[in-house]
Every structure is written in C-alpha cells, then in structure tokens.
Amino acid sequence: MDFKLTDEHMKLRKEFFNVCAELEKQKPSGFSGLESVYDTDEGWDYHLHCAKEFAKRGWLAHGWPPEYGGHGTIMDKVLFSEARGHYDLPGVDIFGVEMLAPTLLAMASEEIKKEFLPGIAAGETMWCELWSEPNAGSDLASLTAGAVRKGDEYVINGQKIWSTGAHRAHWAFALVRTNPQAERKQQGITFVLFDMKTPGVTVNPLFFMDRGHLYNEVFLDDVHVPVTNIVGEENNGWAVTQILAGFERSNVGTIAWLRRQLSDLVEYCNETKVKGSPLSRDPLIRNRIAELACSIEAARTLSYKIADAQSKNEMSAFEASGVKVFAAELQARVACLGADILGPYGQVKRSQWSPLDGFYERWYQQFFVLWMAMGTNEIQRNIIAWYGLGLPRMK
C-alpha cells in the first residue's frame, strides 16, 4: 500500500495548480461555479477562455488514445480535476469532455469519432445532454421522445427536461425511442447527436430556486437528424448509457472544492469577532468544523482510492455510488455549517452586508443539485444495496 503520489504526479499536480491559480485571477466578479457559467455572458465567456487554455495544453483529452489527440492518464485527469475544484474553475465541458468523449471512444463509429472528438479536445464545441423527460428521470427507460426514420434521416418529436446549459450548448446528445414496440422499455432506444440550431429545437428556461438559469426544457418538433449521427447501434442506446458507469467518477474535484470552502470558512471564523472573541474560539463552531474536516479528509481518501481503482480498471459501480452519496451529503453539511456560522448575514444576497461574497446564500440553495443529479442519492443507495451488498431488489 502506498498513499503517496509519484514524483511525476507531484510535478504534474503542481503544474495544474499553477495554471489554475493564474486563471483564477481572471475570474469575473461574483463568479460562482456552474451557475455563473450558464447564467451569465461573462461566466460563459470565461468558461470558453479557460477551455481554450486547457485545450492548448492537451488537458481536455486526458486518457484518450493518442490517435485522437489523447494525452496522459486517468490519474492525470483526477489531479487536474482536483486543481480545478480547488480554484472553482470552469473550462471543462461536463457533457462533452466528461461524458460524451469517453462514450464516443468506446462505442462510436470511426467517422463519428473523427467528426466530433477534435471539437471537444479543442474546447470549441460545447454539449448538452437531452435525456430526462417530465416522466422519465430516475426511471429513464420510460422516456417517450420518439424518432421516426424517414429515408436517411430521423424525425424527432418529444420533450426533454432538466437540460443543463441547453441554452448555451452548440450540440446535444439525446436518447430517443426508435422502436416503441420493443418488448422491454430499455430496448428500442437510440443515442443520437444533433446541432442545437437544427430547426424544430426550442429551448425554454426552467429557473432554479435562486432564480439562476442552468436548466431548461427542450421541445423537439419534427427535428431532422441524419441517421449517421448515432452512437452505437439503432435501438441499442441503453447499452451506450450503461458504459457511462465506467467513466471518471471519483468526485475528487468536488472534494477539493469542499476543502477550499472549509478553509475559507475557517479564515472567516478566525477574522470575525463576536462578543470580543474570534468565532474560531467558540467550542460549538470548532467542534462542527473539526467534524467536517474529518469527513472531508475521509472523502478525499475514498475518492483517491476510487481513482486508483479506476485507473487499473478495477472499479465496481457501487463504489462510485458510495462516494457520490458521501460527496453530496458533505456538500449539504458544508452549506448548513456556513449558513449557521454566518447567521442572518449568510441569508443576505450578494451585497454590502454579505460576507464571503454572498456565497452561502447561494450555496444553501444549490447544495441540493448533487443530491439529485446523476441519479438521486436514493437510487445510489439502491445500487449499493443491490450490487454492493447483494440485498434483494424491492420497492
């Protein structure tokens, strides 16, 4: 057993942190993670700028085969993710780089790979995912948006929902039903790619509870897509979705980001006096911060363990589910601790009155997202129970 990084990894890690530190200095005022990327023009421009900077160093193609411009290993990707998480930097398209590219590498035709991978590696083409529907979320196989083949095109009709960044994305990857008569609902689904400017695509905002615009509902009315724009075989899209389980899911970036938030909170407690004494001397606050620091350290170790297993192709799906649940609940604990420590000031929107740039007023509303996204925590617990512990399936 060896918990240390190699010298080469340490050197790389330093490089990632140095570049990210430089990019952090260019952040627009008030920038706050994914919400700023999709909600504001300044945030989106900054996202594209960071993407270009990462792309020119080959960092958007970590772990890809060299013939497609690949660079480095899965562990390099994990270390890069940690640096970005620490500085809360955008620049990596979660849909294009994190999800679609590995899917294409595993399942797409040579033509599709050659057509779409360069744009992702160059940080030029941004993607969105059109999977969930009003009645198909955790039960994704119930999706009903349909594609009818007419000549060398599919004509797609239906509605998608919770489509993060669809109002900014250039292209989409979607799941559509191409055979409604299939015996099982997981059959008859196809994984298609199309330009978001295709006639018939309408994007409407779904405002988040803090009024931010990340999510959308997307209506597809007679959207014509070439039949060559599919990944995997027709009617076999479900198998394509399943390989996503094998991608980088250590959540190391999230954990790094949480460490940074806790560190900022500690600084605030050291600098803020109540009744003439710094908050950091309050036993209740010290206790809660210490508990959280322990949990974050445990999560960090777990996420490295998963990254290591993944880089050796030894990871099981339920291990990633475990760290996902752990990371989501840690986010909630950090949000609640910050809100409690800042008191009423933590509930005031970004203004002259709000400490830490109003972060906790926003974060108290946003921590739920990881709880729900990528399969709710309830679904993850089922996966752990079924696949990890061998417990029977039940309602």
Added chain:
Amino acid sequence: MDFNLTEQQEMFQKEVRKFAEAEITPLVDIMDKQNNFPHEIRPKLAAMNLYGIPFDPKYGGAGSDHVSLVLALEEIAKVAASMAIHIQLQQVVNDRFNKLATEEQKMEWMPQICEGKKVGCFGFTEPDTGSNPKMIKTVAVEEDDCYVINGTKRFITNAPFADVMCIFAKLEGDISLFFAETDRPGFSTSAKMDKLGLRGTDLSDTIFEDLRVPKDHLMGGKGGKFDALKDAMTIGKLCLSAQCVGLMQASLEEAIKYAMTRMHFDEPIFELQAIHWLLAEMASRLEASRWLTYRAAFLKDQGMDTIKDMAITKLFVTSTAVDVCRWGMQVHGAYGISKEYKIERLFRDAKMYELLEGTSEIQRELIVKRLPR
C-alpha cells in the same frame, strides 16, 4: 387536561384559514418573486383583527388569547410566511406599547397599529451585536427637553415603510427603550436587503443621527430594559414557532400532493417505501411541533414565566421545520429545486426562522441555565 380547542378558537382558526387562502394566496408571488410588500392587504388584515389578537378591545385589539394568536399565524404562514412575519412585528410593537407606554400613548398608537393605519418595527440587533443585546452601541443622551439617539440597527423587519419604531439604546450605561416616529429628522433607513427567504417582508438597517425624541418617548422609565427585551423576544419566539408549524403543514401537504401524482416505474411514488418513511417522519415531527407550540401559548395565557419553555419550543420547532421542509423537497426530487413548485419557497423560508429571535445556540444556553440542578 384538555387538548381540544375552544369553539371560539376553532371558529377563528377556520375564518383565518379561509381568509388566508382567498386573500393572501394571490399575493405570494408579489412578495416572493418581486420582493415587495403588498400594502393593499393591510386594511384586510386589520378587518380580521390580525394585528391585535391578544390586546384589549379598548386599544383596538380583539381581546383574545395567545393560543388564538398562534392559530392565526400558523394559518397565515401556511400560505405565506412573509406575511405572518409582518403581522408578528405589529404584535410585538403593540405588546411593548401595551406593557410600557402611558395610557395616552397606548390610546394614540395601539388602535392605529391594530387598524393597519400605522406600521411598527422593532430594533435591538446591531451590526456588531445580535444575540447579545447587552453589547449594543446605540446610545441616548438626555438633553433639555428630549433624548438624542445615535446608532445603527440591523435586520429590521418592516423598517423601510414603518411609521414608528421601538428602539433599544444605552442611556447612562443601561439599556432603555424608546419609541420614535420614523419621520423625525435624524431617522433614516438603508437600501432594502435582498435575502434568501421570507422575501417581501422588507428588511433594512435603520440609522439614527442625532435623532431627537421627546422625553415621554422613553418607555417604562430609565434603564433596566433588558428584561423588556427578553419579554418581547418571548412573544417573538412563540410567533415564529407558530409560523414554522404552518410551513411544515404546507410542506407535508405539498409533498403528499406531489407523491400522489408523480409516476415512477409505472406507479405513483407515493407507493414507494422510501417515500412513506419521509412522509411519516414529516407528519410526526409536525405534530410534535404543533403541540409544543400550543402548549407554550397556553402557558403564556396562564401568565407563567415562559422563558425556558419558549426557548425549548423555538429551538425544537424551528430546527424541525428546516428538516421537514428539506424532506418535502426530497420527495419532489429534481422538481423541488425549480420555481415551478411551492416547496422551494418553503425550504428557503424555513432556514430564516432558525436565526430570528436568537439563534439555536442561544436557545440552548437559555435552556441549560434554567434546567433544575
């Protein structure tokens, strides 16, 4: 022991419920989305006697009890907690006049507040002190025929449009209580704060720069008003707890409604055991909170010292409300975080209550100090 409401209390509860659903429901978006207070509701609230429930009719009150007060606030908060907070402040200011003002001042101010013609606000929190009011920096100095007040108060509900303010200030080194008309020279407010929850109850700083008030605006004589503050906070805690009960009731109802209609694997999620457990937990915590709050109101009506009981009630009920509203969101899944559903507002509103009228940590201190030993 009798856990039943009186016929009068039940009737009042039903009337307020009907009123809230009909008159306040249409205002929810104005308050939450636009962050504005709809002043047109004030005469209607007054007509329902909601500004002066426990006060003597000769001062414009309804002559009712604190149990009725919590029943009303619960029903109002179930529809719009922001409106309930506005009403609470009117009660708290009236309560100070009722206990500390001269007969003449009571006759002048209380009926106007009860009728909604005047709005009150209440100031003890300051930029450098919240839960420890003994450290307030606002000072009053006696000068000929008046007191001159200087200082700043923070997080003052109703302040941007209030007509009168109760102000805690140090006079000769001890805490005294004054009231001041807000149109006096030297009184100003900051810009309105934009906040997470309870939106639409306008909140701002109030700034006193050589604010001169007549000597008769000193309430209850010089000094010794830390107890008056504790007493005011006791009423405040009762009101907040009642509102949290309303929030929890709304959260449970919304969660059930959603669970009955949301299909998942070809059946409503209401059929899933994981959802059963969440709903059952919400319902049981709600019931415990409700009866703890009613008991605290009952004790208040009996004229008992309720500092410990109010602290216990406030601590339990407000933190439970945060949990119950969060579970309500969890039942909603991804839809819970969108503006399309009411549950996100309930979740945001609930968090505010943990911090008002003394944080949960302060309540714990109050409780421990009063435990038998």
